[in-house]
Amino acid sequence: MSYAEMYARARDDAEGFWMDAAEAIDWVEKPSKALFDDNAPLYEWFRDGTLNTCWNAVDRHVEAGHGDRVAIIYDSPVTDTKSKITYAELQSRVAALAGGLKAKGVGKGDRVIIYMPMVPQAVEAMLACARLGAIHSVVFGGFAANELAVRIDDAQPKAIIAGSCGIEPGRIVKYKPLLDGAIELASHKPEFCVILQRDQERAEMIEGRDFDWYGFQEGTDPADCVPVEGTHPVYILYTSGTTGAPKGVVRATAGHLVALYWTMEKIYDCKPGDVFWAASDVGWVVGHSYICYAPLFHGNTTLVFEGKPVGTPDAGTFWRVMSEYNVRAFFTAPTAIRAVKREDPKGELIKNYDLSGLRAVFLAGERADPDTIHWAHDHLGVPVIDHWWQTETGFAIAANPLGVEEIPVKIGSPSVPMPGYDVQILSDEGHPVPTGELGAIAIKLPLPPGTLPTLWNAEERFRKSYLNTFPGYYETGDAGMIDEDGYLYIMARTDDVINVAGHRLSTGAMEEVLAAHPDVAECAVIGATDDLKGQMPVGFLCLNAGTSRDEGELVGEVVKLVREKIGPVAAFRTAVIVDRLPKTRSGKILRGTMVKIADGEDYKMPATIDDPAILDEIGVALKRIGYAGG
Ligand code: COA
Ligand code: AMP
Numbered sequence: 001m002s003y004a005e006m007y008a009r010a011r012d013d014a015e016g017f018w019m020d021a022a023e024a025i026d027w028v029e030k031p032s033k034a035l036f037d038d039n040a041p042l043y044e045w046f047r048d049g050t051l052n053t054c055w056n057a058v059d060r061h062v063e064a065g066h067g068d069r070v071a072i073i074y075d076s077p078v079t080d081t082k083s084k085i086t087y088a089e090l091q092s093r094v095a096a097l098a099g100g101l102k103a104k105g106v107g108k109g110d111r112v113i114i115y116m117p118m119v120p121q122a123v124e125a126m127l128a129c130a131r132l133g134a135i136h137s138v139v140f141g142g143f144a145a146n147e148l149a150v151r152i153d154d155a156q157p158k159a160i161i162a163g164s165c166g167i168e169p170g171r172i173v174k175y176k177p178l179l180d181g182a183i184e185l186a187s188h189k190p191e192f193c194v195i196l197q198r199d200q201e202r203a204e205m206i207e208g209r210d211f212d213w214y215g216f217q218e219g220t221d222p223a224d225c226v227p228v229e230g231t232h233p234v235y236i237l238y239t240s241g242t243t244g245a246p247k248g249v250v251r252a253t254a255g256h257l258v259a260l261y262w263t264m265e266k267i268y269d270c271k272p273g274d275v276f277w278a279a280s281d282v283g284w285v286v287g288h289s290y291i292c293y294a295p296l297f298h299g300n301t302t303l304v305f306e307g308k309p310v311g312t313p314d315a316g317t318f319w320r321v322m323s324e325y326n327v328r329a330f331f332t333a334p335t336a337i338r339a340v341k342r343e344d345p346k347g348e349l350i351k352n353y354d355l356s357g358l359r360a361v362f363l364a365g366e367r368a369d370p371d372t373i374h375w376a377h378d379h380l381g382v383p384v385i386d387h388w389w390q391t392e393t394g395f396a397i398a399a400n401p402l403g404v405e406e407i408p409v410k411i412g413s414p415s416v417p418m419p420g421y422d423v424q425i426l427s428d429e430g431h432p433v434p435t436g437e438l439g440a441i442a443i444k445l446p447l448p449p450g451t452l453p454t455l456w457n458a459e460e461r462f463r464k465s466y467l468n469t470f471p472g473y474y475e476t477g478d479a480g481m482i483d484e485d486g487y488l489y490i491m492a493r494t495d496d497v498i499n500v501a502g503h504r505l506s507t508g509a510m511e512e513v514l515a516a517h518p519d520v521a522e523c524a525v526i527g528a529t530d531d532l533k534g535q536m537p538v539g540f541l542c543l544n545a546g547t548s549r550d551e552g553e554l555v556g557e558v559v560k561l562v563r564e565k566i567g568p569v570a571a572f573r574t575a576v577i578v579d580r581l582p583k584t585r586s587g588k589i590l591r592g593t594m595v596k597i598a599d600g601e602d603y604k605m606p607a608t609i610d611d612p613a614i615l616d617e618i619g620v621a622l623k624r625i626g627y628a629g630g
Helices: 003-012 014-022 053-066 087-103 120-132 145-155 175-185 253-266 285-297 317-325 334-343 348-352 370-380 459-467 507-515 551-565 591-598 613-624
Strands: 070-076 081-086 111-115 135-138 159-163 165-168 171-174 192-196 210-212 233-239 247-252 275-278 301-305 327-332 360-363 384-386 422-426 439-444 473-482 488-493 497-500 503-506 520-530 534-543 574-577
Touching: 003 014, 014 253, 053 087, 053 120, 053 253, 053 285, 070 087, 070 120, 070 317, 081 087, 087 120, 111 120, 111 145, 111 175, 120 135, 120 159, 120 233, 120 285, 120 301, 135 145, 145 175, 145 233, 145 247, 145 551, 159 175, 165 175, 171 175, 175 192, 233 253, 233 285, 247 253, 253 285, 275 285, 275 317, 285 301, 301 317, 317 327, 317 348, 327 334, 334 370, 360 370, 370 384, 422 473, 459 473, 488 497, 497 520, 497 534, 503 507, 507 520, 507 534, 507 551, 520 591, 534 551, 534 613, 551 574, 574 613, 591 613
Parallel strands: 070 301, 111 135, 111 159, 135 233, 159 192, 192 210, 275 301, 275 327, 327 360, 360 384, 534 574
Antiparallel strands: 070 081, 165 171, 233 247, 422 439, 439 473, 473 488, 497 503, 520 534
16 A cells, blocks of 8 residues: 555544454454544544553563564663563563552553653553553653652542652753652642662652652562553643643543554554664653553563763664664654764764664654755664654654655655644634645544543643634644645644754743742743754843943853753753833734844844844854854
């Protein structure tokens, strides 16, 4: 079947297409149909089926005789550790962990927050929750206590599972004090915490609340998989929106299983048993879908890599890992390739390794710039596939479906829509724009299985954020165009979300932190273009009347504040003091124009600006810190 035939079938016979795909999954009770639209525009998939995520990820492979197959490879240059876990071992480890949780009262529907570094136990914790029908919410280790607290209050977890520390090059990140701080800040208190003590940092335990990972499992029975209905949430994953309050993206069990399983063969061209490596973090959607779930659903070997593209120990690490484990499909963010390219521009280190098993490289998380794609393609000699997706969708909206047909690559485009995604470009008024013209990217409802059915405890916000702007469509928050061959181009966000080193961040959240500084009357944060990280946040600070501050000192204070309140991942390092901010007459800050000035690009004078002279002032301020051609 060609890509075009496959796409057309999913469009014209969605029931048949997705019910066929559902055959690949083990059900306790099969669903009577795929789509339930009685509550449109809220849609549900496979509602009346029952099944279990962990069974499909682990147990069924053991039952099928593949217990000896490696499920997880752990490679950690930062701790100098390598190990392998077979499917049979994974089954007993996950069942034991789930048994410990169950003995402490965790059951179907309870939330469990997971705050862990890139160790196999992070994946085991996710699977143990899924085994019990408990809903996990993984929080990225680079977030500070305050961000963790916000998620604790929203998800209201019964338990928190955490590692004692994470390891960043050159420093140990002590998770436990962050966890304790977050629990203190949060109004909701978990009943208990499970702590994985790592050799690099032993955490101090709070008697009666904290339990040791291994100790608390002792004397408990391994837990069986609990069947749940198809729409039961398997996880909540918080992501950045326009305001400081993160959005809790909900993933429904059945659609997630069906869609992710489908992608492993059709997009990533993998057969069960192949080694799949997503060099991301379990704290992000890429980590959920392609470190933990999809490879395991499909019976592949997944790689948990605790290291960085460079510096652990060098820019050859990616190639070393690929050759050592015969990786077939490699997935990372363009920024990681840029980091490698910067250290080893000629790709000399690649020559030290046998990469003959590599089928393709997949890029997502941010715009893949042509230089990066060319460099990877020229040096690796395999297809380099840009694909576009979001936390909300859980898998690619647009991609090149290598396992179906490799369609011609157009550099700069993540290729074509995947089955079930009717992608359209709309004008501000919600009308489709002509081919090749820019507009808001929207997807005609319903979205395919695996995509978010709602936001956790926030249905109104779900409607407002995604459904209300263009009735009948899902609003992606991205702007772009579709060319005459149906290829998509993703150009920019339509909201205040920025993308720093493949990490999705809210400038609104940073502005909330800056505004809380006692000397700051007003502020703005923009994402300026950065050669390595794609974008970097830049802050503008207007001081309270009569306040005079040394710029360097004040900037140091706000940088520290953002690190404390949001976390190091925000990579907020730069700010300037300005007298005033450019605004429209109705008071809207002209962030888009400020980005253009920072990037040294031409810009059109906004017709509605209240005083054009402010733009010159912004340019002068930006030059002072090395932007705007300064
Ligand atoms: N726990 C604690 N801190 C973390 C962290 C974690 N899991 N991940 C990152 N941080 C910290 C970093 O140590 C750094 O701290 P610093 O300010 O003290 O230096 C800060 O957060 C910013 O990190 P990052 O933006 O990642 O920059 P970097 O300079 O450490 O590394 C890259 C740059 C490009 C090598 C790195 O960003 C990378 O590998 N990116 C790949 C992106 C990716 O996997 N995206 C997921 C979507 S596919
Ligand atoms: P996240 O939810 O963290 O995966 O971030 C999703 C956002 O990252 C998208 O809405 C885009 O803005 C951006 N993004 C992801 N993949 C791509 C891509 N291949 N090309 C351009 N932008 C991308």
